[in-house]
Amino acid sequence: MAxxxxxxxxxxxxISISQTSFNLxxxxxxxxxxxxxxxxxxxxxxxxxxxxxxxxxxTLQADDKNIPHEHPQKDIQGGDQEVLKLEIDTTEDEDIPxxxxxxxxxxxxxxxxxxxxxxxxxxxxxxxxxxxTGYSVKRPKYDVLRRSLLRSVHIFKKHYVQYEQRTYYRVxxxxxxxxxxxxxxxxxxxxxxxxxxxxxxxxxxxEALPDHLKPPKQKESISDS
Amino acid sequence: MTLRKLGSFxxxxxxxxxxxxxxxxxxxxxxxxxxxxxxxxxxKPSKDKSIALTYDESKPPYKIGLEKAWNSxxxxxxxxxxxxxxxxxxxxxxQNFLKGTWGLMQASDVVIKRRHNMIHIFxxxxxxxxxxxxxxxxxxxxxxxxxxxxxxxxxxxxSVQKPRDLIFKYI
Numbered sequence: 295m296a297x298x299x300x301x302x303x304x305x306x307x308x309i310s311i312s313q314t315s316f317n318l319x320x321x322x323x324x325x326x327x328x329x330x331x332x333x334x335x336x337x338x339x340x341x342x343x344x345x346x347x348x349x350x351x352x353t354l355q356a357d358d359k360n361i362p363h364e365h366p367q368k369d370i371q372g373g374d375q376e377v378l379k380l381e382i383d384t385t386e387d388e389d390i391p392x393x394x395x396x397x398x399x400x401x402x403x404x405x406x407x408x409x410x411x412x413x414x415x416x417x418x419x420x421x422x423x424x425x426x427t428g429y430s431v432k433r434p435k436y437d438v439l440r441r442s443l444l445r446s447v448h449i450f451k452k453h454y455v456q457y458e459q460r461t462y463y464r465v466x467x468x469x470x471x472x473x474x475x476x477x478x479x480x481x482x483x484x485x486x487x488x489x490x491x492x493x494x495x496x497x498x499x500x501e502a503l504p505d506h507l508k509p510p511k512q513k514e515s516i517s518d519s
Numbered sequence: 520m521t522l523r524k525l526g527s528f529x530x531x532x533x534x535x536x537x538x539x540x541x542x543x544x545x546x547x548x549x550x551x552x553x554x555x556x557x558x559x560x561x562x563k564p565s566k567d568k569s570i571a572l573t574y575d576e577s578k579p580p581y582k583i584g585l586e587k588a589w590n591s592x593x594x595x596x597x598x599x600x601x602x603x604x605x606x607x608x609x610x611x612x613x614q615n616f617l618k619g620t621w622g623l624m625q626a627s628d629v630v631i632k633r634r635h636n637m638i639h640i641f642x643x644x645x646x647x648x649x650x651x652x653x654x655x656x657x658x659x660x661x662x663x664x665x666x667x668x669x670x671x672x673x674x675x676x677x678s679v680q681k682p683r684d685l686i687f688k689y690i
Binding site: 437445487 | 634
């Protein structure tokens with residue numbers, strides 16, 4: 295599973311996702327269950343690219359037949375759209391053991407509560423599609439900065455007007471994820487972060503106990519004493 | 520503003536409205552009272568309806584966030600975020616730079632969006648017959664702004680055939 299998630303991470307790392315889609319109707323199926331469906335669907339024109347390294351755009355394959363998707367599988371072969379199958383190199387990934395996170399905390403703040411609401415829906419959908427467990431959302435109360443200014447240009451000291459700046463918060467928590475899943479998910483989330491919204495990520499990593507703190511191994515034969 | 524009738528008084532609009540600011544009071548009476556006192560961003564109607572306004576200009580400042588959007592999108596005004604003044608100064612600089620580079624070809628206000636470490640700038644232009652100078656100015660603006668602001672800058676232009684296309688209202 296680590297290897298497959300590593301593969302997915304590798305793929306998304308090299309690709310520029312140039313369209314934001316809030317209707318995630320697809321699913322990245324992990325290849326360990328032998329149903330790998332990540333494909334490069336078409337070659338986009340240079341004007342649509344964000345970064346020019348690899349000229350491709352991925353779309354998530356639709357699971358349900360009811361949900362229409364732009365590029366049905368029939369039309370891929372032939373026509374103006376070229377199909378390129380990804381050749382994923384997994385030799386490196388299998389050697390390095392994957393990092394484990396016990397807890398992933400994503401704090402998001404913004405001025406506009408509607409934007410944060412829609413981003414919350416997006417994160418929820420994305421986490422469902424990528425199979426992340428332990429999703430929970432907290433909505434802390436907003437912080438305000440208020441200033442009182444004179445309402446009138448000249449005199450009328452008794453009358454003021456108050457202006458305020460509100461900062462709304464959302465906190466997303468995920469429990470028990472692997473490193474590659476977390477990296478993939480965070481990369482996707484961050485690429486689609488709206489402008490004017492700030493994000494802070496806290497990862498709690500699981501480490502093995504250091505050797506000097508490990509309990510001594512029980513010996514099979516009882517010691518001489 | 521390129522859409523001004525020649526000879527009319529200069530209309531100053533605060534095109535650098537800070538992100539996130541709104542009035543506190545929700546009481547209708549005081550809100551309306553404040554709207555009367557706001558002098559900035561509002562224009563006195565002329566007798567012969569000769570003043571042309573774009574959509575952004577026609578909406579008063581208290582409609583920002585409701586019917587009107589900011590010209591600059593960034594996170595600097597959030598609580599716990601830094602670089603409030605630097606971002607603002609950069610925005611003013613960008614606007615002045617583009618005004619100087621494009622001049623009369625610029626048809627609208629500049630919208631600046633900051634995503635990750637990139638600055639996306641959106642603008643309407645009035646293209647001339649010859650497109651080569653426009654491509655040059657586009658590349659020139661992007662290159663210079665990138666090196667001056669020390670981050671990738673992308674300038675996205677939308678062309679408008681006539682100045683009349685952007686006019687929303689005559690007052």
